[in-house]
Amino acid sequence: MENLIEIKGVKHAYTTASGPLPVLDGLDVSVPTGTFAAVVGPSGCGKSTLTRLVAGLMKPDEGEVYLHGERVKGPRKTVGMAFQNPVLLEWRSIMDNVILPLEIVAPRMSRADREARAMELLDMVGLTGFENKRPSELSGGMRQRASLCRSLVHKPEVLIMDEPFGALDAFTREDLWQTMRDLRRAEPFTTVLITHDLRESVFLGDQVIVLSGRPARTQYVMDVDLPEDRTLDVLYTPKVADMLHILRDQIKIAQGRDGGAH
Numbered sequence: 001m002e003n004l005i006e007i008k009g010v011k012h013a014y015t016t017a018s019g020p021l022p023v024l025d026g027l028d029v030s031v032p033t034g035t036f037a038a039v040v041g042p043s044g045c046g047k048s049t050l051t052r053l054v055a056g057l058m059k060p061d062e063g064e065v066y067l068h069g070e071r072v073k074g075p076r077k078t079v080g081m082a083f084q085n086p087v088l089l090e091w092r093s094i095m096d097n098v099i100l101p102l103e104i105v106a107p108r109m110s111r112a113d114r115e116a117r118a119m120e121l122l123d124m125v126g127l128t129g130f131e132n133k134r135p136s137e138l139s140g141g142m143r144q145r146a147s148l149c150r151s152l153v154h155k156p157e158v159l160i161m162d163e164p165f166g167a168l169d170a171f172t173r174e175d176l177w178q179t180m181r182d183l184r185r186a187e188p189f190t191t192v193l194i195t196h197d198l199r200e201s202v203f204l205g206d207q208v209i210v211l212s213g214r215p216a217r218t219q220y221v222m223d224v225d226l227p228e229d230r231t232l233d234v235l236y237t238p239k240v241a242d243m244l245h246i247l248r249d250q251i252k253i254a255q256g257r258d259g260g261a262h
């Protein structure tokens with residue numbers, strides 16, 4: 001399988017008032033087309049920096065980032081992004097929020113076609129009937145669902161998610177995991193998910209990448225060998241318990257290297 005995302009030997013330091021702050025130091029990540037990579041690591045180790053590199057929002061000091069074998073040199077329209085805070089525009093309806101990327105990426109697409117595409121996704125995430133509401137009329141979980149639709153409406157090749165479920169309560173979060181699983185089944189896309197939740201990383205991921213403490217390198221990669229149509233029950237099996245143990249140990253090692261500096 002081709003690697004849609006390939007990060008090779010990336011090093012990066014931010015310029016700060018007190019001098020350079022090294023954040024990435026030998027990052028290697030390969031994400032095969034159509035698969036889901038979950039990235040975990042200690043707080044402040046450079047996970048969000050990784051997403052900025054893939055989205056083409058910044059250039060690394062050293063090393064290379066490729067999408068489809070092409071070096072990433074700037075922002076790409078084929079990347080969708082979802083964040084912890086859904087940032088939906090309050091003056092627009094849910095429908096108008098969801099079709100926003102199409103207004104930019106497909107300016108010639110008709111309003112009817114844009115709405116039909118948005119409805120397809122709103123249906124899939126259970127938001128039929130809410131398309132004319134304003135964001136403030138929806139619960140946090142519903143807003144995050146709408147935000148997912150907006151990230152996917154233009155059929156991006158890559159979906160980058162930075163802690164998208166972090167602010168939700170545990171039950172809503174698990175609901176959203178299942179929604180994600182169903183969306184992927186309906187429309188395969190390649191995903192990079194940044195998360196602090198190891199259960200989430202195993203439930204959603206095809207691989208879990210553990211980053212070391214800052215400056216981050218790729219410390220450990222786990223292939224998640226679970227059925228594609230997994231249900232939440234899988235999280236309570238001995239196999240997943242073992243996987244979570246291994247990941248927790250790896251995070252401890254990563255935190256040790258960080259020395260609690262963050």
Ligand SMILES: Nc1ncnc2c1ncn2[C@@H]1O[C@H](COP(=O)(O)OP(=O)(O)OP(=O)(O)O)[C@@H](O)[C@H]1O
Binds near residue numbers: 023045050
């Ligand atoms: N533009 C910037 N300029 C200077 N320093 C930055 C910049 N962006 C991030 N940093 C610093 O770089 C380090 C890594 O940041 P990053 O946001 O990538 O980490 P993270 O792993 O996503 O953090 P968290 O787990 O807390 O969300 C942090 O110490 C952060 O303060």
